[in-house]
Amino acid sequence: MPEQEVDAGAPVHADGAVPAGLLDAFWRYERALMADDVPELDALFTDGPSTLRGDAGGLLVGHDAIAAFRRGRGGAPKRRIAAVHVRVLGDDAAVVVAELAPRTGGRGQQTQVWRRGAVGWQVLVAHVANPAPAVDARIWRTVGTPLVRGAAEGPLVGKRLAVKDLFAVAGHRIGAGVPEYLAHAVVQQHTAPSVRALLEAGADLTGIAHTDEFAYSIAGANPHHGTPPNARVPGALPGGSSSGPASAVALGQADIGLATDTGGSIRVPASYQGLWGLRTTHGRIARKGLLPLAPSFDTIGWLTRDRAVLAACSRVSAVGAPAVPAPDRFVTAPGLLAGLDGTVRRAFEAWTHRLGDVGQVDLGDVAAAQEAFRVVQAHEAWQADGAWLTAHPGAVSGAVAARFEAAADVLDEEADLARFELEDHRRRFTRALQGAVLLLPSAASVAPQATADAAAVDAVRTQTLRLTCVAGILGAPALSAPLLEIGGAPLGVCLVGPRHSDDALIHLAASLR
Amino acid sequence: MPEQEVDAGAPVHADGAVPAGLLDAFWRYERALMADDVPELDALFTDGPSTLRGDAGGLLVGHDAIAAFRRGRGGAPKRRIAAVHVRVLGDDAAVVVAELAPRTGGRGQQTQVWRRGAVGWQVLVAHVANPAPAVDARIWRTVGTPLVRGAAEGPLVGKRLAVKDLFAVAGHRIGAGVPEYLAHAVVQQHTAPSVRALLEAGADLTGIAHTDEFAYSIAGANPHHGTPPNARVPGALPGGSSSGPASAVALGQADIGLATDTGGSIRVPASYQGLWGLRTTHGRIARKGLLPLAPSFDTIGWLTRDRAVLAACSRVSAVGAPAVPAPDRFVTAPGLLAGLDGTVRRAFEAWTHRLGDVGQVDLGDVAAAQEAFRVVQAHEAWQADGAWLTAHPGAVSGAVAARFEAAADVLDEEADLARFELEDHRRRFTRALQGAVLLLPSAASVAPQATADAAAVDAVRTQTLRLTCVAGILGAPALSAPLLEIGGAPLGVCLVGPRHSDDALIHLAASLR
Structure with a gap:
């Protein structure tokens, strides 16, 4: 030395x-x-x-x-x-x-x-x-005190909102986690209705928080602005792609993260950082003003520390939407858990055992369903971002770049076939569940360390997407509840309910421990 | 309990x-x-x-x-x-x-x-x-990563800039430390040239930092967003009115504070927090895009931790301005020090004693000069802000409100007379100094505690303004150098030089310890 x-x-x-x-x-x-x-x-x-x-x-x-x-x-x-x-x-x-x-x-x-x-x-x-920076640039792109003030009255007064950098906020650009995209982005003229709903309910918009590049990842790593910290597990990945809002909420820098979930982007960071997170019923929350990743699966939702705040977000954002009750009949899908790491499976099974009367269902070949999901998501992701990426080589990096590269090769015919297969899987899942609430771990592991090698992160990713794709294929709401801990690291329990049972799921989860 | x-x-x-x-x-x-x-x-x-x-x-x-x-x-x-x-x-x-x-x-x-x-x-x-907030709302109004990126090359590349909330930044409002003013402010279309000069030299604009209400104070307190912390003296006032930029720089959240000094608003926070601060020659830096307080005395300048960074700010901001050398002939004005607190006077006199060959001058009745300065400043401040304040009762508070109330009563004739008297004081000061560099403490005390009562803060204020008004009346550059410490609290030494000796003063100060 x-x-x-x-x-x-x-x-x-x-x-x-x-x-x-x-x-x-x-x-x-x-x-x-x-x-x-x-x-x-x-x-x-x-x-x-x-x-x-x-x-x-x-x-x-x-x-x-x-x-x-x-x-x-x-x-x-x-x-x-x-x-x-x-x-x-x-x-x-x-x-x-x-x-x-x-x-x-x-x-x-x-x-x-x-x-x-x-x-x-x-x-x-x-x-x-050490002294704090003006702003943690790993988490936030822009911050105000507040950036936009919410209504003076409403159920979210006093709550601080972190918006994922995919939503339109009037006067600001959309950056999508890609600096070069941000550099060429136009200033938005209108605020997305999903943002407006929270402002009108009284939340103050604290700032715009980072996402994984074009939201095409569940890790939460970002080479451009640095990986947001995991507030609960020192040195661990935050989970993505809603990494910025998740870390902001978990660190107490915001109370609500407005985010998106295509393949797990709310449920995974919620699980990794001990937050509540809701992936809403597909189509329930208007996606106007949202940069798409894969519209067949894209949904809007929220990350919070507090269940009641999540309930309020869902209520004020889905005014006029159907409200379907959630039966308190729970099932698990043992076949889905077979490949999981032993500590995760045992922790989850011990929890469902404590819960008592939990049925079992067979979802069939979820690996095949996951592959069909992957193909359709890739095809749509390339439709959304391919032209821009082709015009801006090198703008995205690492695993995300590799994923887009593979997406470019998906033929229209392959995607059509996969869409057709997904219909089958959807029907089979629906029949198997019979309207019950499916319980499963929100992720296949607790948060991996940020220094873990790419192969290890990818292996965990594949396992996690097998779990998360079920709700994605069903277009069903999926609530991640911060109920488990393995060696001090949080792990979420996911409740997948019938379509439009969003509010009922949050209510139901109040009794879970 | x-x-x-x-x-x-x-x-x-x-x-x-x-x-x-x-x-x-x-x-x-x-x-x-x-x-x-x-x-x-x-x-x-x-x-x-x-x-x-x-x-x-x-x-x-x-x-x-x-x-x-x-x-x-x-x-x-x-x-x-x-x-x-x-x-x-x-x-x-x-x-x-x-x-x-x-x-x-x-x-x-x-x-x-x-x-x-x-x-x-x-x-x-x-x-x-305790966990850090998304942004310290006592210091900042808006923060980005960065808010505006500077040029890729230049002497200030990598430096982070905090701009006092009096300067126009395109796409943002001017808040002037008064929330109600901000609420009615228009979005600026053009960035002030004083901000642009720093961006073009490579500095990144981190954010817009708070000021005392309409900059009409040197304390640094603000009831609306909280008083910025003093980075060097726990619990003390930060000094104002450039409180936000000063605290941001002293805490390491920025490297440069772009600020204004009418009656001491750069020199006082520099002194209180151990920073370098330059009040520039009156008229040297274009004030376009700056909200005025009292144009006869308003100047633009910078707060930095590092002398070389201050030198670069001055250089890039005053391209084409005259450059007058500063003689290394130093003088003090013992009459000006007579009323000072004993510890401050002794610390300053011990320092000038160590410096060696320092002459003495008599500036005459500075108390009278200070009063004339006060009257003209008040008159101009009311011209700048009176109409708005009348239309928005209660928008400013405490000592600032009382000061504006007194300002409203200044008659045009009184102001004219005071301007006339100021000419006399200016001539007398100039004759006494004979082109030497005047040395004096930057403030009459170290930073008072934020909990000190209003009367105590006001007494210190009056004493400090007696010191700071000399450069204000001369329109001369005044450099506050962080050279003294009393009981662990910093105190600046102020160098007042001939008009347009700004750069020379900064250079000269390199040899001072």
Whole structure:
């Protein structure tokens, strides 16, 4: 490692004699941090499961988790130590509070509890706070205080709204997660009715939040503006494509995320971040002013922390729409769960077991249905975005680019055939369910780490889409409820009900635990 | 105090036997916090000067400072404790890390080091991190990532710009710190040339930042959107009227604040928050697209953390303007310092003493000059805003409202007489200075606490305006350099040079320490 210049000239304020070696260890740590010398940093933290390190990204418990975080982050922000405060707790324990002066301005604080053991001084507990940016550019594109004020009265007064960057907001462009698209976009003249409904119910529009590129992903990663953080699982993917609204709501920067769900884009981030999320009945919420991905499956919905807020969003947005009751007859589809990871299957099965009277249905060959769904979605996605993508090579990246490339090759005849097959699958699903509420995990796993390799993310994606495609094919409402947790990471339970049972599903879920 | 409901059911993870009484004390503290029971909170923190408490607002040192903070804040945000981690450091010392679930969403962390002494368990060190909002509404009105992208090349590439809410930005309104004014404002069609110059030099426009109401104050307080925080002195006023840009730059949320200075609105926040700030030569920077306050004194300038960035702002914004050298002959005006607080005067005199060869001048009756300045400023301010204020009673508040009320009573004849007198003062100042650089404190005090009473803030204001009016009357450039500190709080040194010596002053200041 190259020697880093660290200015160790900060004033040190102590409440007693500083134990020998403590400050040496403190400055050794600081030099290692500035040099991103991960082995040295690891050595200066207490080995074992008790070590703690927290920052705005969450609390890491145990040396292993902390070491993994360090390996993935690519170095800490450059900074100067402005002042050091030592509070001596004994010969072998002390707190060192450092006032941080980051190179990019502002002040931060680092609180470390040090202990001296057989290998010398080590950090047992660390708490790091860096100054917040003006806006988290991984989550938001534009923010106001508010950007658009809502009506003075209504059921959503005081609620802050994050709108996915696919909806028209008068005076703003649609960016669709693709900077080059944004650069060429026109300023919208009218606000989408789905946005207006929430404003008229009193919600204030806080800002426009990011999406995966053209919403053609469920991961939540974005190379252009950075991947939004998962508010519940440090270092994990946020879930997509409604990643920005989901992270904004989970972090408390908004109360409502207005989003879309084509293949899982509301249910997956809801599951990954412990939120309520509703994919509405296909066609229930007018899609005017929404950039399409695959109109046969595109739906509008919401992400919230609070079930009652979700209920209000659905109510005010679907005025005049049919209201179908949801039977409290629940079923699961064991065949759909067979391929799932054991921990997910067991957690879900234990939950349905607690629930009591849950029937079982056979949905038949869901893998074939998923493939037909994929083909139709790809065909429509290329119809929506292919011309633009052809004119702007390189504008999208990675997995999304590969997906569009495959979509370009789907023939009209293939898509027609797949549409025909989907009718069969839809009829079979409907017959099997007989109007019951289908229960299934909202995703095939908890949120993967953002550093997971592309193959691992893709494998999880395929499994998750097998679960989510059922509601997509049925055009049925699907509610993700934040009811499960696996090793501290949230996992949603999904309720798929009859068409237009949206409000009833939300009501029904109130009794679930 | 009413009993508060605190859910004490959070899981507790400990690395050993938890010492008796520790968790009782922890939950007692939590209940007191939720009830805002300040005496109980004070009792649970170690008495004395060593106790530490830090959050995003800064680090407070000593029980007194922490207790004063508690008395002024009006309660902590409501929250639930999601999990508790105890790390035992001995029989009488432990760290308690609490994962916080604020009622408004997101996750926070509270790290406390507890010690048991004669009076039982008490907190010696506390570090609290609450989740950041989407945007700090005390500082910003609108934020983008960026809001407007700057040129791809130029001396300011990579610099983030905060524009005071008095400048025209195409597609946005001017709010002037007054919500009712904003509500009636038109969308600007053209961007002010002073903004354009920075964009063309490569700066990205991050957002539009708040000002005191109609910029008619130097305090930085604003009742409508909250007073921006002082990034350097916890709980202190930020200085105004360029409060938003100053806090944004000092907190590292921007690199450049584009601002205005009529009576001190750049120099005072620069002084209060340890920034570089330049009030430019009157007329040097075109004021097109700027909402006026008092055109005889209104100037445009910048706030930065970095002297070189300030130099670049000045250079790119004044292309073609005259460049007058600044003599390195320094003078002070002892008569101007006579009324100052002893600590400020001594700190400034010690600094000029270290500087060496500094002459002395007599500026005569500056109090009379200040009064003439006040009358002309008031008269022009009423001309600028009086009609609107009359049509919108109650739109501005407090000290600003009182100032406008007094301004309404200034007769044209009084203003004419004051203008005539100002000519005399200007000639006298010019003769006394003989082209030297006048050194003086940028403000009469360090930043007062935001909770200080109106009379105290007004007294400081009058003293500060006596200092700042000299450059205003001369139409001369005035550079505030962050060179002094009193008890940890910054204080600027102001260099007033000959007209159009703006760039030379910035260059000259490079050698000052």
